Amino acid sequence: MESNEKKPRYGMVIDLDRCNGCGNCTLACAVENNVPPAHENANERTGITWMRVQKVDNNRPYPENRSVYFPLTCQQCDHHTPCESVCPQKAVEYDTETGIVAQIPVRCLGCRYCMTACPYHARYFNWWDPEWPKGMETALNPDVSTRMRGVVEKCNFCHGRLQAARAKAAVEGRRAIADAEYIPACAESCPTKAIYFGNLADAGSEVSRLAKEKNSFRLLEQLGTEPKVYFRSEQSWVHEQMNAKLKTAEKEKIHG
């Protein structure tokens, strides 16, 4: 529950040992946030996918080779949020009430400083106007506006769902919302229950407990940006890889 004393800090724990790389999170995110199908000229750098699933291996030869799937999205930095601090237009907003880093496309001028500043490559620029196959635009989510060519966008923990949960609570005369009332599309759609979402500031929440486990870690933690997306794995090589360097087997190899 949202506490009057302590403001919520929404965050996520992704269990890499449970992820089978099915891509449901990517697709549910695209449906929820009206991200269009890939443009015919898009490549790995110019395509838009708020949540990308990347394959990471232990770099050992066959038959010792092992791999995990990494769903990567905006890490929702809580401290000195790099994208927010460089935006000249105040198009990136850090919500002090929730800790969510949101993008406001209508303010964005498309300078892409934020993309340069983001250490996780989690921001995407609209190189083309959004296009859907004929008729498919009628199946867009009415809670989220489409974005046009020339602006940056990224994951905002399905902020529209938070607004809807708050509106529902207000109608019912409540100020606080329950954890189950606000779940981003990626977490809701995960068939293997690999994505946990909740209030990190609530010591009793599942997400808070998992984030504190010894098997949990954050990406590029040494930068001090306090990301609110945690990963966990019981496989030691995953931690070793993260400590060394995040090596992606697929997405960083640009063959486009």
Add this chain to the structure above:
Amino acid sequence: MNITRREILRFVGGSALGILLTPVPWKALDDSAIWTQNWPWIPEPVRGESSYKLTSCTLCSASCGLRARCIGNQPVSLSGISAHPLNSGALCSFGIIAHHLRYHPARLSRPCRISGKAGASGSTAMAFDELLLEVAAAINDASASSQTVAIVDGRPGRTASHLFQQFAAGLPNGKYITAGESSLEILGSMFEKPPGPLAYDLDNSKMILSFGVPLLDRWGTPARTARYLQKKSEGKQRIIQVETLQSRTAGMADRWIPIRPGTEAAFALGIAHVILKDKLFRDASKDIAEFETMIAAYPPSAVAEICGVSQDFIRDTAREFSANRPSVAVIDGSANSRHALAAVMALNILVGNVGRKGGVVVHREIPSPVALSKNKMSPISTLDAIPDHSIRAMLIDESLSGSSLPDGLLQKKLTGNGILVSLSPFVTERPFCTQYVIPSPVFLESLAELTGQADRESSSLSLSAPLVPEPAGMVDPIQFIQRLGSAAGVMNIDSGTTEELLKKRMTAIYSEKRGSIFNASNGQTSELKGLTSPDELWNVLFAGGCWMDSPETVRSLPAVRLTSVSTADRIKNIPPESNQLLLLPCAEDVIYRNSEISPLMSKVGQESGLRPSGCKVYLQTATGDALGLTDGCRVMLQTKKGSMQAEVRLDPSMMPDVAAAYSALNQQNIISLCEMNQDASLQPTPVKIQKV
């Protein structure tokens, strides 16, 4: 007062400077940013009040229950029904975006005839009645010349399936063919009498020995991975994955045993050898001694050499499979030869897993008034049993996606002037024959019936209710076969609309008073006999519910013939020559090419993979180094069947001496380089790789 030129310039300059100190330019900048983001050609979502409708997914036989969020009548998102007994709230990546299918660019709007080479130039739109006349003429021609007319059903067990059987029975040489889970069909054929519909009972199995089946990513219910992880943590289930590539299932299984491509049969026979030699079997087949003699050539030492694994893996797997009962061995029917399927199914027979909970179980037949009507029904055949080049007209129901037969096999069975009639929502072009395609409604547009569950203890039946109106001119499978029967003079087909026939089936199920019913509206499961009428059953199923049959009580099964496992085409030790690798055709890119998916599926893969950039071939890093190949370089793949250019990807997870090749979009298919078995399954093919 004289105004000088200098004063005018001062005024203009001062105004320009002054205006910068006001909010005007900044406001104009901000507003222009907003205006330029509201161009009329940027699609805007349709606003309106949300409502939720419950139904069942038709994309595969898993029959997942789902909840559609609708704005007006338009579904805008799909999610699973968490209390649903079949999918526990999980949907697969195809299902979660299935509401987009009706907008697919390849959607078919009118019946058409496609002749000659594939492509739009060979496609002619025609009226449905005109098409029926042409097809009926071909059917009558086949009857007059004693040629076969076959109807292929990818989803047997439906009411439409029974009508198909009636249609086939009404023709002199009519054949009804199912394209179900072929490994279970093989197992069924090993019995002296048909044992009934077979299924894997994976949920109750203590150990699953999987030969390349993607159990934990895309096979059967998407809830399996979560269930398996839970059972694994409780020590209740183990999965051993036998597969060449490190698939997602291989990565998550308790143990991954990588074997050389095409050696699944040898590996299974090696396990059978250990089971027999160590007296670990529980089967008392009459021909077990004969079977032991047959597989004497497959001791672990020989199999280890064939498969490229340690002998210990074979012995350990055999002991584990036998000790951890109930266990079950499963194999991917679409990617392996019938020989391999039979060898793996023999393992289930040997350790007594057939007819046992947690192994391979026999499902009860779902009551159907059509199946019991006075109209005769054709028996079920397999395409293998039909002589090559003997089918004059082949009808394929592709209105619901699901199991399908490989094009190579279809081509082999058709006569030179054979026609193929496909009922499909999408344009499906097969370049080897004259094809008629009839448009059918897509998911969420029509009433559909879902039966089956080849991976559960008991069968089930669900309905998929139409949530959106179907476009004009669509034909559903029941209408199709009734009208074709009428045009071809086949009159022994039950009449009635789809809804009328399905309601009759509800009455038949209700009268049996067996099984349980899940009500999606309240999340409760109760005994069927608690319902008050067939209409109530209909209403529950129409609103996303599900009827689950009670499991078949244990009964004695017919005798089984283990010796039907052929060892004739024994796998040779490969690779055969130096400088050659084994070509392993892979199908991953097919998901982007498949028309039965939402265009949004393009988000899942790499963007570069969506373009026709040529075939990609994955090699072990050391293998690539030995051949002087670097990541990204282009090579020529050369087999006895032909050659093709490809781009190299070095991947440490690959088995040495194996080249896993993925066809790119709109390019020559890698399968054309591979040698084929008699049953149209692909053989591992030696390939030479040279840098270009």
